[in-house]
Amino acid sequence: MFAYIVRRVLYAIPILIGVNLLTFVLFFVVNSPDDMARMHLGMRRVTPQAIELWKAQHGYDKPLLYNAKAQGLDRITQTIFFQKSASLFAFRFGRSDSGRDIGYDIRQRMWPSLAIAVPSFVIGLFVYVSFALLLTFFRRTYLDLSGVVLCVVLMSISALFYVIAGQYLVGKVLRLVPISGYDTGLHAFKFVALPVAIGVLGGLGAQTRWYRTLFLEEMGKDFVRTARAKGLPERLVMFRHVLKNGMVPILTGAVVILPLLFMGSLILESFFGIPGLGSYTIDAIHRQDFSIVRAMVFLGSVLYIIGLILTDISYTLVDPRIRLS
């Protein structure tokens, strides 16, 4: 098991290099370091000296990928790509193009993101599973049918509508919570409640249907038939056998997105003006701040890979038949 994890972590390194290379190439195909300097200096007439100075200050004064002038290993290391990527692997994100410390920003903005993402995730999982269990219990009745129809309709509505309608109804008409904004500590509750509710509602259709399918699949298995045959009431069959076995794919499926909760939600955060990582990313995209985008891409990839490894481990924990090799 330990050797397996070590191998997986080592395998992550070429993937992360690939991720970096891809974002790097995508960005610099169209944007030369000179363009970046001109944009950030923000003046119509920029002297070549000013551009050179900006590039030297921000570390863009080297060749992009291959340094033909250098000797030996320096040909690879004395390049923008290597210099900018190497520090990422040590989680030193450096400074953004506008001069702020990215690592500090990420640590600050992580908490609002988590304040939205974790409750949405936990409440969502609970709501979806209970709803799906309810539909499975009343399978092949009109309750089940109308529930499934409701799910399909809900999943046909764009998330944007939920946000706009929620802000309008709860924020503007009923005036229960502020429309947008954020506060620290306990005051955060009134800002967080609506985004969380909308986040949960937005996933209701697709997730419930998916869990319902999982439960129905368990329903058709032999041990359920045996349990019924020995006279177990349907209620106990549901909770003791179907739910317990159905939780295996549900939990392992949830583990993969667990680390990504850090990244926050782009739509919710930007609509509700929450200073989290999602809105941080959108702002960086709009400002074309490459350092932040690169840092966020790297962070996202790392978290995704951690999620994959955690999934594998959780499989072995809940299902003793699976051995990692």
Added chain:
Amino acid sequence: MMFKPVVLWTDALVYLLIAALVAFGFYVSRREQLRERWGHVIRNRLAVASLVVLVAYVAVGLLDSVHFRPALPHTPGEQQTHYSSQILSLLDVVLAPLRTAEERTYSAPFAAYSYVKETVSGPGGKDIRKYPRLEYGGRQLSDPATQRIPDILRRTAWGVGEGLVLAVLLGAGVCAWRGWRGGTGFRQAAGEVLGGRTEVPWRVALLTAAAVLVLITVSVNLAPWYHIFGTDKVGEDVYYQTLKSIRTGLVIGTLTTLVMLPFAIMLGIMAGYFRGWVDDVIQYVYTTLNSIPGVLLIAAAVLMLQVYIANHPDLFDTNAQRADLRLLGLCMILGVTNWTGLCRLLRGEALKLAESDYVQAARAFGVGDFPIMVRHIVPNVMHIVLISVVLDFSGLVLAEAVLSYVGVGVDPTMNSWGNMINRARLEMARDPMVWWSLLAAFVFMVGLVLAANLFSDAVRDAFDPHLHER
């Protein structure tokens, strides 16, 4: 020449897609077991109803995919004809009364007066502020206050009547055709269709078609005289915008999967069939792509595309061509982020199939790797491809809206539901609120996505072997 035909990039791909669909139809009709599977889909009542709705959407989208540049009026003494820089489609011609009926600014649905007060010089040279009459909306009325509602009701009733007549004619046509083909005569065929006793649920199909036809005829009766969904900030008809957005949604939903489909199929099957280092490389590529957060990858690529387009203005004759290239670029980028899931599924299936008896037998007979893949593996994974294409469609239509909101979607000048919602966000904050753009985008988007979801469910139920075992 009165016009000069223009084939945009996405148009060409749409035509290609139609050709591929026709070829696929032929292929299916020649194969017993595929025909049987599609028979399952077509016997499903919900699937048939949603198919009718989808056909209506596709018809609008296709009309909007035939583009041309109209000739400018001749200046005397000049030999050469000049063409307008504005690209029109057949849909624009059909909707000409809507396209040209531009007001000055916002107006509510079915309004005869503007939504915004304006200063007009009244009698005696005094300036008064009032809601001015609209130039086009309700222009036939002499006194909107008393005539407007009766006029709307009269036109609606007229539209409903026309739609029902058309629906009855269509139904009679279907019954006559069934009676003639089955040799039972019109009377019995009509009885079967009306009683819902046909194998293919014709009654459901005809009822849905009737509803769609009524909606069309009602809007045909009303739209030239009123703005059904009001007008936007610059006075453009919102109903026209949302109809034009249909093509954008359909293009994103279909072309995205189509552009990357050959890649996904080829790489997925190769990884599963050859294993070894080929498998390692392909797995590395898709794990890398997968581990980049999707929105960031799309954003980076779209920004790149934007800069490219801005730096090469000479490549495009018209604005529409520029917007079209961006749409195609967006499809490709979405495709790049989307193909990995299908590729992984195909790899797993190919791994299994490569061990199957018939592939082993083919190998023993000395059939080459490539013919084995084409002849034995590809046809046996097509159901996975089909299911994933139809399931992806609705998600992509929804994704367009989100991406346009983030600012990395289609060109801001292009009509799309995402752009409409994005603009509507600011309008919702106005007081009094402007809600009709949002409503129009909502209604048409939900219609398309819901129909697509229901249809894709039916397709999945019919083609997924796992579901059949139970």
